[in-house]
Amino acid sequence: MSKQADSLQIANVSRRRFLKGMAGAGALVLAVRWTPSFAQDQEKAYGADAMPNGWVDDPNVFISIDPDGTVTVTNHRAEMGQGIRTSLVMVVADELGADWDRVRVEQAEGNEKKYGNQNTDGSRSMRHWFEPMRRAGAAARTMLEQAAAQQWSVPVSECKAGVHTVVHQPSGRALGFGDLAEAAAQLPVPERSTLQLKPASEWRYIGKNSGPQPDGKIGQRPLAIDGEEIVEGRAVYGADVRLDGMLYAVIARPPVYGAKLGSFDDSKALKVPGVVKVVTVGGQPIAFNPLGGVAVVAENTWAAIAGRNALSIQWDNSTAGDNASYDSIAYRKKLEQTAKSPGKVIREKGDAEAALADADRRVEATYYMPHLAQAPMEPPVAIARIVDGKAEIWGPVQNPQATRDTVAGRLGMDPAKVTVNVTLLGGGFGRKSKPDFVVEAADLSRQFGGRPVRVQWTREDDLHHSYFHAVSLDHLEAGLDGEGRPLAWRHRTLSPSIGSLFGPDPKHKGEFELGMGFSTMPFDIPAIRLENPEASAHVRIGWYRAVYNLPHAFAIQSFASEMAAAAGRDHRDYLLELLGPARKIDPRDFGDSWNYDENPQLYPIDIGRMRAVVEKATEAAGWGREMPKGRGLGLAVHHSFVAYTAVVLDVEVTDAGDVIVHNADMAFDCGPQVNPDRIRSQLEGACVMGIGIGLHSEISAENGRIQQDNFHQYQIPRMSHAPRNIRVHLINGGFDEPLGGVGEPGMPPVAPALCNAIFAATGKRIRRLPVGDQLRS
Amino acid sequence: MSTINTTINGKSEAIQDVDPSTPLLWVLRDHLGLVGTKYGCGIAQCGACTVHIDGSPVRSCSTPVSAAQGKSVTTIEGLAVNVGALTAVQQAWVEHDVPQCGYCQAGQIMSATALLKANPNPSDADIDAAMSGNFCRCGTYPRIRAAIHSAAKAQRGEKA
Ligand code: FES
Ligand code: FES
Numbered sequence: 031m032s033k034q035a036d037s038l039q040i041a042n043v044s045r046r047r048f049l050k051g052m053a054g055a056g057a058l059v060l061a062v063r064w065t066p067s068f069a070q071d072q073e074k075a076y077g078a079d080a081m082p083n084g085w086v087d088d089p090n091v092f093i094s095i096d097p098d099g100t101v102t103v104t105n106h107r108a109e110m111g112q113g114i115r116t117s118l119v120m121v122v123a124d125e126l127g128a129d130w131d132r133v134r135v136e137q138a139e140g141n142e143k144k145y146g147n148q149n150t151d152g153s154r155s156m157r158h159w160f161e162p163m164r165r166a167g168a169a170a171r172t173m174l175e176q177a178a179a180q181q182w183s184v185p186v187s188e189c190k191a192g193v194h195t196v197v198h199q200p201s202g203r204a205l206g207f208g209d210l211a212e213a214a215a216q217l218p219v220p221e222r223s224t225l226q227l228k229p230a231s232e233w234r235y236i237g238k239n240s241g242p243q244p245d246g247k248i249g250q251r252p253l254a255i256d257g258e259e260i261v262e263g264r265a266v267y268g269a270d271v272r273l274d275g276m277l278y279a280v281i282a283r284p285p286v287y288g289a290k291l292g293s294f295d296d297s298k299a300l301k302v303p304g305v306v307k308v309v310t311v312g313g314q315p316i317a318f319n320p321l322g323g324v325a326v327v328a329e330n331t332w333a334a335i336a337g338r339n340a341l342s343i344q345w346d347n348s349t350a351g352d353n354a355s356y357d358s359i360a361y362r363k364k365l366e367q368t369a370k371s372p373g374k375v376i377r378e379k380g381d382a383e384a385a386l387a388d389a390d391r392r393v394e395a396t397y398y399m400p401h402l403a404q405a406p407m408e409p410p411v412a413i414a415r416i417v418d419g420k421a422e423i424w425g426p427v428q429n430p431q432a433t434r435d436t437v438a439g440r441l442g443m444d445p446a447k448v449t450v451n452v453t454l455l456g457g458g459f460g461r462k463s464k465p466d467f468v469v470e471a472a473d474l475s476r477q478f479g480g481r482p483v484r485v486q487w488t489r490e491d492d493l494h495h496s497y498f499h500a501v502s503l504d505h506l507e508a509g510l511d512g513e514g515r516p517l518a519w520r521h522r523t524l525s526p527s528i529g530s531l532f533g534p535d536p537k538h539k540g541e542f543e544l545g546m547g548f549s550t551m552p553f554d555i556p557a558i559r560l561e562n563p564e565a566s567a568h569v570r571i572g573w574y575r576a577v578y579n580l581p582h583a584f585a586i587q588s589f590a591s592e593m594a595a596a597a598g599r600d601h602r603d604y605l606l607e608l609l610g611p612a613r614k615i616d617p618r619d620f621g622d623s624w625n626y627d628e629n630p631q632l633y634p635i636d637i638g639r640m641r642a643v644v645e646k647a648t649e650a651a652g653w654g655r656e657m658p659k660g661r662g663l664g665l666a667v668h669h670s671f672v673a674y675t676a677v678v679l680d681v682e683v684t685d686a687g688d689v690i691v692h693n694a695d696m697a698f699d700c701g702p703q704v705n706p707d708r709i710r711s712q713l714e715g716a717c718v719m720g721i722g723i724g725l726h727s728e729i730s731a732e733n734g735r736i737q738q739d740n741f742h743q744y745q746i747p748r749m750s751h752a753p754r755n756i757r758v759h760l761i762n763g764g765f766d767e768p769l770g771g772v773g774e775p776g777m778p779p780v781a782p783a784l785c786n787a788i789f790a791a792t793g794k795r796i797r798r799l800p801v802g803d804q805l806r807s
Numbered sequence: 808m809s810t811i812n813t814t815i816n817g818k819s820e821a822i823q824d825v826d827p828s829t830p831l832l833w834v835l836r837d838h839l840g841l842v843g844t845k846y847g848c849g850i851a852q853c854g855a856c857t858v859h860i861d862g863s864p865v866r867s868c869s870t871p872v873s874a875a876q877g878k879s880v881t882t883i884e885g886l887a888v889n890v891g892a893l894t895a896v897q898q899a900w901v902e903h904d905v906p907q908c909g910y911c912q913a914g915q916i917m918s919a920t921a922l923l924k925a926n927p928n929p930s931d932a933d934i935d936a937a938m939s940g941n942f943c944r945c946g947t948y949p950r951i952r953a954a955i956h957s958a959a960k961a962q963r964g965e966k967a
Binding site for chain 1: 829833837841842844882883884897900906938940944945949
């Protein structure tokens, strides 16, 4: 399908003992290596080819089959709730012909030379790995068929793999995968060009549903591979790893970004029973390094927490510059002022200023989205030990190779001497792609002679020292003609850049940040001007599920609704007109050559697909029907992570100003749907998290300190905030389209749909998130 | 430091060398190695640490271990009689593919189990009331609700 597939090589590595030391090492071991051919050197790399170690080194995916028939698939992507351990294994099992009940999954350690890129973010796992995993499965199946043919001395064309067996079709003889594994392992791996992938009609798992379906039927696909262990409390997350002689550490970090340790008094902390020692941890407020601070190291977690509470610390803000006076309310006001003047021009079409000046009517609005913390349910936690000059890590990390490299840098070790064991993640959302917390554990283990140390972040630590979603202010103006049709659109977006984390603050968003729905704004309007005035960072900024798509979609989709209202038009009809006719836009025509690192020819911005999700979501929600008093439908659509989402929320605002989201209709088009039920659950989760962003969640700062200590102040959605019905409508889904992202693209349209519904219900326009108590009388 | 005599998952335990004010959560996790019960907030907000004491749900992060003296504590590990023999609630959770990351689910299941014991046929409003102290950052609430209704039916002997 894609050109990447052409470059797939498969090597039999069983004799090289790649699985040495791994539990359940089987006879047949396959490695998939993904190397671009030289002919493509001239071209820009896309997709997995563009990822670090995606093509330079040895990306390997393993299958092993034990003599007893157990098939073990190594999953090299981080599992944080998106279900990748199930979905990728399902792909292999299907191509192989394995019986799901005899398939197990093994989690790969961090090693990109061996496995290929493992950085699990950007909604990339399935879209980058579907093809290689299929081919790995197909190659193994072919070898099993060849082994059977040899055993029976018959032509291989007469042997066909069924479910966990190979059958000699003329005679009906059969041998199990386990019986054939050893012989198959002796065979050369078939040429890639000879591999026969199964037609979709033969798939048993891919594209099939599991569990109870919206139509009441029970799906056929296997259930989540970790489901039982999770419900029995046996699944192992970061904090659940226990090593002999392990110490427990809790760290006090500087409350102001860039501040350092002044002096401290640990005499009270040392009196807490169970506290072993108090030490300092060096820090540097850049990239994935820890922030530094004072660590209380104890015999158990509670002693470490109590010890930390007993510390008395003077922080030195002299290195923090104006971060020490950062006040997020004052900062918002400053951005509002800055937004009144032109900024760096990002995209221009026609003469927007002249068109605005000539317009019959002007619409103008300013939107604000605050800082957010990812707040995964499992706060950051990691365990490290150092034995014989080798470090071993256990942790819930989204980016195991970056973890390995950063730990190695800190310890002054060759990365080859650092082993990163990836546990299950109790949620990630971008927070756990930054391994600062792992480096802390490694540093402390070194300070304790290599003894195992677990660093546990409390919820307070997590909220105070997140890599925060940047605040964002978006100012929009539109000019309409006498009929209400759009003539001009001007959008200024202001937000600190993630670039501030990695070097001098660029003060402007980078191409990938702008490409998240800002520069790629798809409306068909005669004159467009997009600007990005300056904004600097004062806290640690990082990515949060869907990243800058969140504020861009909030502003653009709210404003489209405001324009429709100003024009006296139905929002859906007006939105479809703004989108214009079905067409495919090359994002480079908008100045975006990033395009989520995907080939713009394979992945254009497809307005037809955008229209289709709008039409589906509105139709399913009964758009246009009469709504009871205080209740309204709100709509938004967004393209992100090369997928398309439209949301309609059915919202009630009570007399007291409480918001109840009754129903959600989400239409989603991510191209092929490998694991439809898991896609549905990701969209459900995005809906709930998006409602939280709309209604409650806000991180604020005063004097450089984060003001939210725990969940009583940083509100995340509860059961009662979730819609009673979230109906996810998966459309398109043909395997002739390239795969899109799933984990993130559900998020961006939710908050604007919520605010548009509030407007429909009450006539009140929410432009500053969260809604909070803005609707209370 | 005194000894705390308690029953945990049906087994009597004499817990020694622990300050009686230590939260039960950390005794379960660090001292007894029962790590199925999770830490999420430490201040009785999120429900990740929910266990049963004499059948009632409590937030173990904010319950001193001394409160377990002479009582019977059940954690997620002790809910099913043995590994693989899931309760109706656990079974419904698996069938509805409720967990995403799964980290909150031990607490959710403990709360749901207590709810169904007290109220074998909960309404949606009952579910909201009983489950609103259990956060799920992954947003699995619609499936939790559906699974509770299924488990309630199964426990009443109706077809789910
Ligand atoms: S950890 Fe106990 S309620 Fe959150
Ligand atoms: S399943 Fe992830 S927090 Fe609930």
